[in-house]
Amino acid sequence: xxxxxxxxxxxxxxxxxxxxxxxxxxxxxxxxxxxxxxxxxxxxxxxxxxxxxxxxxxxxxxxxxxxxxxxxxxxxxxxxxxxxxxxxxxxxxxxxxxxxxxxxxxxxxxxxxxxxxxxxxxxxxxxxxxxxxxxxxxxxxxxxxxxxxxxxxxxxxxxxxxxxxxxxxxxxxxxxxxxxxxxxxxxxxxxxxxxxxxxxxxxxxxxxxxxxxxxxxxxxxxxxxxxxxxxxxxxxxxxxxxxxxxxxxxxxxxxxxxxxxxxxxxxxxxxxxxxxxxxxxxxxxxxxxxxxxxxxxxxxxxxxxxxxxxxxxxxxxxxxxxxxxxxxxxxxxxxxxxxxxxxxxxxxxxxxxxxxxxxxxxxxxxxxxxxxxxxxxxxxxxxxxxxxx
Numbered sequence: 001x002x003x004x005x006x007x008x009x010x011x012x013x014x015x016x017x018x019x020x021x022x023x024x025x026x027x028x029x030x031x032x033x034x035x036x037x038x039x040x041x042x043x044x045x046x047x048x049x050x051x052x053x054x055x056x057x058x059x060x061x062x063x064x065x066x067x068x069x070x071x072x073x074x075x076x077x078x079x080x081x082x083x084x085x086x087x088x089x090x091x092x093x094x095x096x097x098x099x100x101x102x103x104x105x106x107x108x109x110x111x112x113x114x115x116x117x118x119x120x121x122x123x124x125x126x127x128x129x130x131x132x133x134x135x136x137x138x139x140x141x142x143x144x145x146x147x148x149x150x151x152x153x154x155x156x157x158x159x160x161x162x163x164x165x166x167x168x169x170x171x172x173x174x175x176x177x178x179x180x181x182x183x184x185x186x187x188x189x190x191x192x193x194x195x196x197x198x199x200x201x202x203x204x205x206x207x208x209x210x211x212x213x214x215x216x217x218x219x220x221x222x223x224x225x226x227x228x229x230x231x232x233x234x235x236x237x238x239x240x241x242x243x244x245x246x247x248x249x250x251x252x253x254x255x256x257x258x259x260x261x262x263x264x265x266x267x268x269x270x271x272x273x274x275x276x277x278x279x280x281x282x283x284x285x286x287x288x289x290x291x292x293x294x295x296x297x298x299x300x301x302x303x304x305x306x307x308x309x310x311x312x313x314x315x316x317x318x319x320x321x322x323x324x325x326x327x328x329x330x331x332x333x334x335x336x337x338x339x340x341x342x343x344x345x346x347x348x349x350x351x352x353x354x355x356x357x358x359x360x361x362x363x364x365x366x367x368x369x370x371x372x373x374x375x376x377x378x379x380x381x382x383x384x385x386x387x388x389x
Contacts (some may be wrong), residue, residue: 092119126269153241177221287307
């Protein structure tokens with residue numbers, strides 16, 4: 001299936017790194033509004049440059065338009081592509097306003113097209129491992145989830161020097177304007193809705209905690225750099241999610257159930273360490289030793305092992321090409337799932353109403369200071385008996 005990319009910024013290199021994992025996808029060409037960046041990208045990858053968006057939309061061989069533009073451009077470009085009869089895979093969020101995202105989903109449905117959204121990290125091997133364990137009732141009925149999407153004090157780092165493989169600058173100023181929640185919460189939200197289904201409401205708080213983000217950021221209107229929300233799911237699960245740009249890096253997820261707990265160390269790692277602790281098995285020796293040592297020294301240890309035994313990825317086959325740490329995600333997996341969906345007629349999970357639901361949750365967290373609390377979700381979805389992942 002032929003695809004075309006619009007937007008060759010920093011994230012585009014992650015897609016290029018992982019496209020070889022999916023030989024069913026053929027990239028016909030790319031376009032970017034910045035001529036120099038487009039030239040640089042095409043030279044690096046020996047790739048065709050389209051003259052403009054219209055040339056892509058008028059190319060009858062292009063089935064999927066991959067929208068990797070800036071978040072505030074997502075709505076307009078995705079709408080143009082859908083109106084031109086193209087399936088669309090869009091980076092997160094679908095739009096900056098819920099109403100615009102809803103319009104896109106309705107437009108795609110009306111035209112018989114598939115609109116899917118990033119992120120693809122919930123299609124990882126780690127997610128498959130956790131889903132199987134939950135399906136096997138390894139921890140009984142899940143009740144409570146703690147999820148972190150903390151990226152560390154990015155604004156204190158040397159972000160102005162960061163470059164992608166092909167030389168794109170990391171768009172730090174723009175990230176600060178858009179906010180860490182809209183940029184990153186989706187990585188946890190995608191896992192949560194895949195594991196536990198649709199949410200019914202969220203009670204959230206967001207704020208600009210560090211208005212001064214260093215030289216070169218003066219005069220920038222900052223989006224919230226911290227958010228926290230408690231999300232209730234129709235299935236009965238309650239989840240707490242934090243997103244931020246100041247606390248130490250932590251992208252873990254812990255599911256607590258009647259019969260134990262499961263911890264995913266890093267949601268950005270395709271094969272993250274996953275630990276399972278069953279109450280029926282008692283504490284492992286490493287945990288008993290840590291507890292004993294704390295009782296002897298009469299203080300909390302600065303570091304303790306993750307509870308439970310580490311689950312094995314045996315039988316999962318070879319791991320494909322992935323970007324380097326800390327973004328070990330198969331970014332192109334979402335496009336591949338969408339392509340299989342188009343070919344088979346089986347819905348892609350992160351398309352349509354699910355993509356809208358994840359977008360609404362991210363917007364509700366980011367915009368908490370402007371919304372009534374608790375915020376009741378306007379979108380929902382029905383989990384199909386089978387879906388494309």
